[in-house]
Amino acid sequence: MKVTIEELTETKTFYKRDRDAFGNRTKEPYQTEVPRKVNVITGWLRFAHYILDSLIIGGVLFSVNFALMYGLEVGVSSEIEVNRVTYNLIPTFDNIIVTVAYYFICERTMQRTLGKFATNSVVINEYGEAPELGSLVGRSFSRLVPFEALSCLSDRGWHDRWSKTYVVTTEERDILKRLLNEQQGYFVSDNPDLLD
Numbered sequence: 699m700k701v702t703i704e705e706l707t708e709t710k711t712f713y714k715r716d717r718d719a720f721g722n723r724t725k726e727p728y729q730t731e732v733p734r735k736v737n738v739i740t741g742w743l744r745f746a747h748y749i750l751d752s753l754i755i756g757g758v759l760f761s762v763n764f765a766l767m768y769g770l771e772v773g774v775s776s777e778i779e780v781n782r783v784t785y786n787l788i789p790t791f792d793n794i795i796v797t798v799a800y801y802f803i804c805e806r807t808m809q810r811t812l813g814k815f816a817t818n819s820v821v822i823n824e825y826g827e828a829p830e831l832g833s834l835v836g837r838s839f840s841r842l843v844p845f846e847a848l849s850c851l852s853d854r855g856w857h858d859r860w861s862k863t864y865v866v867t868t869e870e871r872d873i874l875k876r877l878l879n880e881q882q883g884y885f886v887s888d889n890p891d892l893l894d
Contacts, residue, residue, distance in 0.1 A: 750813030
């Protein structure tokens with residue numbers, strides 16, 4: 699059975715304080731295995747992702763809506779007036795499609811959005827790998843929940859928890875992969891000379 703990144707452990711050194719036979723204080727080191735916390739991207743860095751991605755999505759939406767509105771004006775004859783309800787629903791429908799498509803396509807192809815490139819962050823699943831198709835679909839649609847973006851100011855956003863994904867730096871991803879391999883019995887060396 700595969701180990702998840704939440705089940706990883708690491709060896710830490712602690713000190714037992716005691717007194718020797720003469721009454722002097724001593725610190726005796728000992729090592730023990732403790733759970734390793736996954737270092738996810740939090741707070742303002744997640745907010746920076748959101749702002750950058752929102753600007754990109756806004757630019758795409760502006761272009762799409764401009765093209766649609768221009769096409770409707772040109773394609774409609776002077777006798778037919780565009781139904782106002784349909785005209786007003788187009789931006790909302792476009793917003794949903796563009797937002798979900800942007801996040802899904804970016805995270806499926808690159809494991810990150812363009813905003814995450816700024817902080818060298820990637821999206822991984824609970825095994826330190828690229829998330830599966832279903833997780834990415836759920837993750838993308840979860841972003842449509844009102845005030846969901848504010849949940850990212852804590853450890854993990856709702857869309858992370860609901861899809862069992864994590865946003866980490868590329869360095870953290872590489873450390874997690876190495877630790878997963880070691881704890882599953884595979885030897886991993888950082889020495890590039892072993893490949894020669």
